[in-house]
Amino acid sequence: MKTVTVNTKEELSQAKDEKATEIIVTGELANKLKRAKKITLLGAGTLVAVIALLGTATVTAPITGGLSYAFAAPAAALSGLEIATIIVAASLGISLIIALFKDYEEIEYSKERLILRRRNSKG
Secondary structure, three states, rough: OEEEEEOOOOHHHHHHOOOOEEEEEEOOHHHHHHHHHHHOOOOOOHHHHHHHHHHHHHHHHHOOOHHHHHHHHHHHHOOOOOOHHHHHHHHHHHHHHHHHHHHHEEEEEEOOOOEEEEOOOOO
């Protein structure tokens, strides 16, 4: 059983790629990941729409001075999530979050500490 403790998005991605049995996420990353987990509950169509709206906002942010993040409001309305949750998920990487919670289940959470355990593969 390989347990890995991570504190950065890069360390988390590496632990997932290496198929660690258990991942202990610490610090602010744990809080962000716990909050962003809600994005995995969205239906495929809603998720595509949220990603499209946030992608547009991110591309145009330098030109608009960040005002393009007003696109987050329709994304939030469409998904039923808070704007802050959507922005946190986008900052961590929606594909990373979805892949992580597909392969790992949450075992325990307390402030600044999230424990994930790899799901048993069906074979």
